Amino acid sequence: MGTGIFSLTKKTALITGGGTGIGFGIAQAMINAGANVVITGRNTEKLLEAQKLLGENCKVITFDVTQKSAIPQLIQEIESTIAPIDILVNNAGIHLKKWALDTSDEEFENIIQTNLLSVFSLSKACARKMAGRKNGIILFIGSMAGMFGIDRVSAYGTSKAALTGLMQNLVTEFSAHNIRINTIAPGWIESPMFLSAINSDPERKQKITNRIAMDGFGTVDDVGHAAVFLSSAAARYITGVVLPVDGGASVNF
Numbered sequence: 408m409g410t411g412i413f414s415l416t417k418k419t420a421l422i423t424g425g426g427t428g429i430g431f432g433i434a435q436a437m438i439n440a441g442a443n444v445v446i447t448g449r450n451t452e453k454l455l456e457a458q459k460l461l462g463e464n465c466k467v468i469t470f471d472v473t474q475k476s477a478i479p480q481l482i483q484e485i486e487s488t489i490a491p492i493d494i495l496v497n498n499a500g501i502h503l504k505k506w507a508l509d510t511s512d513e514e515f516e517n518i519i520q521t522n523l524l525s526v527f528s529l530s531k532a533c534a535r536k537m538a539g540r541k542n543g544i545i546l547f548i549g550s551m552a553g554m555f556g557i558d559r560v561s562a563y564g565t566s567k568a569a570l571t572g573l574m575q576n577l578v579t580e581f582s583a584h585n586i587r588i589n590t591i592a593p594g595w596i597e598s599p600m601f602l603s604a605i606n607s608d609p610e611r612k613q614k615i616t617n618r619i620a621m622d623g624f625g626t627v628d629d630v631g632h633a634a635v636f637l638s639s640a641a642a643r644y645i646t647g648v649v650l651p652v653d654g655g656a657s658v659n660f
């Protein structure tokens with residue numbers, strides 16, 4: 408159980424894509440810090456498996472974040488049947504590894520829908536509630552691909568870079584309501600998405616390994632602990648930052 412200024416006791420967090428990978432790591436770390444979590448995703452089976460591991464402080468809701476018109480109702484339902492949402496973690500995301508010249512407009516739009524537009528809708532719906540309570544935390548999950556160019560991820564990288572622009576603009580409006588918004592930029596973290604993106608590409612794997620200053624890839628727990636810190640009272644005065652959790656990859660030449 409989390410104690411002191413890093414505790415999330417009595418807090419409720421909504422974590423999109425919380426059934427797998429980084430979202431699961433965040434859910435686990437937040438529960439360890441004392442929070443209750445609601446995890447969402449499209450695949451109910453994956454969510455129920457995660458719930459078995461996470462225990463009684465985890466609720467699951469099957470929900471596709473691209474169903475934007477249903478988002479206000481989702482938030483209303485969680486707030487009235489579970490608890491007010493103190494922390495929103497916009498973690499759900501999809502990846503596309505393709506050369507820009509081979510990427511169709513539809514594929515590009517699809518990535519933007521999930522990784523950017525649903526984040527705006529969810530953040531807006533939660534912030535409306537949080538503003539009334541004058542208290543709230545919103546986290547975005549960015550990427551190294553949003554910080555510098557990487558070949559074959561033009562749609563994905565664009566969606567992640569755009570999150571930084573969205574965060575900066577929301578900070579100027581939401582701070583008056585005591586809502587903090589920060590982005591975690593994970594480096595290369597062992598998750599289903601990461602493994603499927605690099606397992607078939609040893610050259611890319613080598614390039615990434617050379618880039619990371621510390622030893623090895625990150626774990627989902629590394630990201631989870633950063634999420635707990637940014638959501639806790641210890642980060643009371645921190646808003647609008649992009650925090651790399653990357654073993655030094657973003658500064659290593």
Ligand code: NDP
Nearest residue numbers: 424427428429448449450471472499500550596598600601
């Ligand atoms: P995963 O593929 O394990 O997780 C993605 C999660 O998002 C899944 O639980 C998936 O659940 C959910 N999801 C995807 N689309 C939707 C949707 N339309 N509606 C609801 N849920 C959805 O990958 P990661 O854990 O690696 O990725 C998590 C986040 O971290 C992403 O935003 C990713 O971009 C980011 N990231 C990951 C890095 C890494 O190295 N792993 C590096 C940098 C950033 P379901 O399929 O059930 O819908």
